[in-house]
Amino acid sequence: MKVDQRDSTPLHEQLAAILRAEINEGKYAESGMLPSESYLQQEHGVSRGTVRRAIETLTAEGLVFTIAARGTFIGKRPPDAKSR
Amino acid sequence: MKVDQRDSTPLHEQLAAILRAEINEGKYAESGMLPSESYLQQEHGVSRGTVRRAIETLTAEGLVFTIAARGTFIGKRPPDAKSR
DNA sequence: GAGAATTTGTACGTATGTATG
């Protein structure tokens, strides 16, 4: 799946939908985490800001959570994790 | 006490808190020094860089001081800490 | 003193967080 630059749907929404589907398909079940933002940026041909907005959406949905300098993990954020 | 990899509190902060508590409990009173960085690294399952940042914090607090290739000692750095 | 082992020091690479235009 790829984002469509001509589609009027915001890129970050398109990307969020793609990632959401991939997660539900178990694509990242092995590592338990998403690829780095830079990787996703190059992979999908969008800016890092767009990648981050997409991940933000998935975080709000409780699908993933990120920890600074470590990465974005699949699943709900543990109760004692303080960052956003 | 152990660091929590899923807690988003920086690992070096978690480790600093652990070491600070252990020092105050007198855990290292006997030797008067901290274990080596490699030991702490394996003991707590973090990288050496994280260990060093934790020790850096304790040093800034005046709780310990480090001498190159010798180790990290409990207490405030003496004026002539380099000589033997 | 020589050489190996141990310990701390420094540099660099990668990842996410924040700010600006």
Added chain:
DNA sequence: ACATACATACGTACAAATTCT
């Protein structure tokens, strides 16, 4: 939405200093 720059966090590799055999 994108680009860039910088900050913070974590890790790895190599270098330097000290100690031990």
